Amino acid sequence: MNTSMKTVDEALASSSPSTVLAAAWDALDLGARVADAVAWDGAGDELLALTAAQACSTARSLLPLPEHGRPIPLEASEIPAGPGGLTSYADLLDRTHRALADLAGQDAQLGEAAEHAATAARALAAVREQ
Structure with a gap:
């Protein structure tokens, strides 16, 4: 993990909802x-990779726009090869799911975003399993 x-x-893991939403x-x-x-x-x-991408995009569309920030840099060459190469990314999506689920409470839109994040985590984790 970089x-x-x-x-x-x-x-x-922040106690600030706006910080959690921006991180998500x-x-x-x-x-x-x-x-x-x-x-x-x-x-x-x-x-499965396309399913993960679509689930991430759908979840993100349900979140408020962050006030500031930049995308995390990513070069395709930085993604490790092999079955374990996507683990850190899938784990981050799983933590995103849990963080959004914790915030959701009575907010159906955040609950839906959390479910899409969980779908993305599962799909991405399975992309290279053979």
Whole structure:
């Protein structure tokens, strides 16, 4: 996990809802870009990768826009090869799911975003399982 991912991971555990929502936005954006990249690398299940990307995008569309920030840098060459290469990204999406679920309470839109994040985490984790 790189420094930017660690920062997002820590922000997901914040007691500030706005901080958690901004971190969730960043994690979902990263998840979608990772899934898009691995969909075309020929090393896994393209349909699962596209499912993960779509779930991330759908979840992100249900969140408020962050007030500031930049996307987490990602080069396709930074994504480790092999079955375990996507684990840190899938784990980040799983933590995003839990953080959004904790915030959801009576907010159906956040609950729906949390479910999409969970779908994305499961799909991304399974992309390279053979």
